[in-house]
Amino acid sequence: MPPSPTRSSRQLSTIVHASPFVMAQRLMDMALATQPPSGRDQREWNRMFSEKGSAAVEAWWAMVNAMWLAPMSSSAWTLWPNPWQYWTGLAHAGDRILAEGLKPVARTVSANRTRLARRGSSRR
Known part of the structure; x- marks a missing residue:
């Protein structure tokens, strides 16, 4: 059975x-x-040019935020976690972190495709 597609693979x-x-x-x-x-x-x-820059910055901030919150969402989170728990929680959240970073890029590319296709058809 093939693995189920992840959110990042769909993006x-x-x-x-x-x-x-x-x-x-x-x-x-x-x-x-x-x-x-x-x-x-x-x-x-x-x-x-402005869309590329803003999507890159938005993606970077989304990934930083997801990395920051990833260990807190694991069930092993305590008030004083040891470093091993932090890195283990971060490793398990890899797809979620990647998906958060790809979200603004996928949204921008998809919106541009729709907008440019509409504009291209009206030009003819």
Whole structure:
């Protein structure tokens, strides 16, 4: 019996399926851009760069928060835990930590795919 998919694997699947479309659409837009770039093109490029930065920072903070809270969610948590309990709890929470870090990236890529597909169909 194959293992059940984890939350992080579903998010990775979303990223893997949506990102090639987003990259192709944006590269095509860059190739077709006028010289000098129009206001629409400049807004899209600024959005692209700011979204990448904000998704990376949001992912980093989500992973730090999940790492911080992971040992506390284990049943072995006490008021004065020993280091072994901390690292054991952290090791068991690996998928949850990864999933929290992938969540903003998957959300951004999926939203961009939807938005760019809508915009691309209205352009024709």
